Amino acid sequence: MSAGPAGAPGVEMVSFGCRLNSLESEQMRRAALAAGLERTFIVNSCAVTGEAVREVDRVIGNGAKGAPETWATTRAALDFGLGAEEKVVVDDIMSVRETALHMVDGLDRHTRAFVQVQNGCDHRCTFCIIPFGRGNSRSVAMGEVVAQVRTLVETGHGEVVLTGVDLTSYGAGLPGAPTLGKLVRAILKHVPELKRLRLSSIDTVEADADLLRALAEEERLMPHLHLSLQSGDDLILKRMKRRHSRAEAVRLVGEMRRLRPDLVFGADLIAGFPTESEAQFRNTLDIVDACGLSFLHVFPYSPRPGTPAARMPQVAHEAVKARAQRLREKGDMALHRHLALAVGGQRSVLMESGGLGRTEHFTPVRVPHPAPRGTILPLRIAGHDGARLIAA
Numbered sequence: 420m421s422a423g424p425a426g427a428p429g430v431e432m433v434s435f436g437c438r439l440n441s442l443e444s445e446q447m448r449r450a451a452l453a454a455g456l457e458r459t460f461i462v463n464s465c466a467v468t469g470e471a472v473r474e475v476d477r478v479i480g481n482g483a484k485g486a487p488e489t490w491a492t493t494r495a496a497l498d499f500g501l502g503a504e505e506k507v508v509v510d511d512i513m514s515v516r517e518t519a520l521h522m523v524d525g526l527d528r529h530t531r532a533f534v535q536v537q538n539g540c541d542h543r544c545t546f547c548i549i550p551f552g553r554g555n556s557r558s559v560a561m562g563e564v565v566a567q568v569r570t571l572v573e574t575g576h577g578e579v580v581l582t583g584v585d586l587t588s589y590g591a592g593l594p595g596a597p598t599l600g601k602l603v604r605a606i607l608k609h610v611p612e613l614k615r616l617r618l619s620s621i622d623t624v625e626a627d628a629d630l631l632r633a634l635a636e637e638e639r640l641m642p643h644l645h646l647s648l649q650s651g652d653d654l655i656l657k658r659m660k661r662r663h664s665r666a667e668a669v670r671l672v673g674e675m676r677r678l679r680p681d682l683v684f685g686a687d688l689i690a691g692f693p694t695e696s697e698a699q700f701r702n703t704l705d706i707v708d709a710c711g712l713s714f715l716h717v718f719p720y721s722p723r724p725g726t727p728a729a730r731m732p733q734v735a736h737e738a739v740k741a742r743a744q745r746l747r748e749k750g751d752m753a754l755h756r757h758l759a760l761a762v763g764g765q766r767s768v769l770m771e772s773g774g775l776g777r778t779e780h781f782t783p784v785r786v787p788h789p790a791p792r793g794t795i796l797p798l799r800i801a802g803h804d805g806a807r808l809i810a811a
């Protein structure tokens with residue numbers, strides 16, 4: 420975090436990392452503004468290097484960054500000059516047990532709201548640094564989530580997305596250990612006016628029976644799931660310390676599709692994990708067809724210092740890049756297939772801004788005629804441009 424150039428008003432955010440970081444950036448910006456900070460740049464990033472610490476005015480840890488009092492003391496510290504010992508404000512994240520309910524309604528107002536119901540992660544995938552930044556898993560109580568969703572619906576949001584670092588581990592530390600499926604069913608039952616509920620991402624081994632039932636029975640739970648697959652090869656999955664096998668992932672996707680035939684799937688996949696051979700990479704390439712995936716998030720593997728995978732024999736950088744490219748091309752074909760299948764049919768489109776909307780499958784749609792944000796329209800799909808559907 421550092422003071423901005425003279426004359427720059429307000430609080431500017433620079434966000435690195437995942438969608439969760441973007442959501443938290445908005446909360447941090449609001450908290451900093453409320454504390455009276457101005458002419459300030461805040462950099463929200465997953466991890467901070469020793470070099471970066473030297474360049475900035477103050478480093479604030481994950482446990483403290485959402486607390487309004489952090490920003491009030493930061494303002495006071497900046498106003499009166501910081502001592503070296505005050506420059507880094509970082510708790511032991513592994514000792515953090517509580518998570519506040521995060522509600523961000525400013526990113527896509529009157530269309531979609533993101534509610535973070537879980538934070539942290541108890542797993543230790545060998546490539547991942549997240550648990551060291553975000554601590555162990557903790558969840559927001561069901562009653563609080565339901566109340567928050569009700570408020571969001573009352574303020575005009577057509578869709579709510581439940582998010583979390585390890586969303587499918589929701590509830591483990593709460594009294595009665597409710598599951599994500601139970602939470603989903605409670606939200607839909609107690610907020611009947613909510614039109615659309617969506618899940619940000621799920622781990623295939625953690626999909627509980629209630630979640631499967633909700634998918635089968637609840638039309639307002641959107642038929643789009645993003646899976647944390649990472650690889651299609653069993654040995655690489657083991658080396659990643661993932662908890663599912665290829666066969667389990669394929670079986671679960673088939674089971675879900677049987678319960679909800681209009682389901683579409685996206686997935687995170689890593690190309691070029693340490694020790695990955697060409698044959699093992701091809702297993703990842705062809706899990707796209709085996710699971711019938713429509714949307715891919717492709718990550719070329721890059722070592723995170725301090726993780727076990729960073730100490731494994733690495734795949735050459737050029738090969739990692741080439742494999743990521745092949746996987747992306749595969750993803751383009753899968754998306755193309757998904758878009759082509761929609762042409763000629765009708766989709767229910769939640770309008771965003773700028774003539775864009777999203778189907779139940781989260782597929783972007785260009786809508787040639789103006790429509791108010793937040794409305795849901797039944798639209799005929801006339802074509803696509805390779806990235807988006809085009810409504811008639």
Ligand code: SF4
Pocket residue numbers: 540541542543544547548549550584585
């Ligand atoms: S990849 Fe996901 S499940 Fe694995 S350690 Fe990271 S946050 Fe946890």
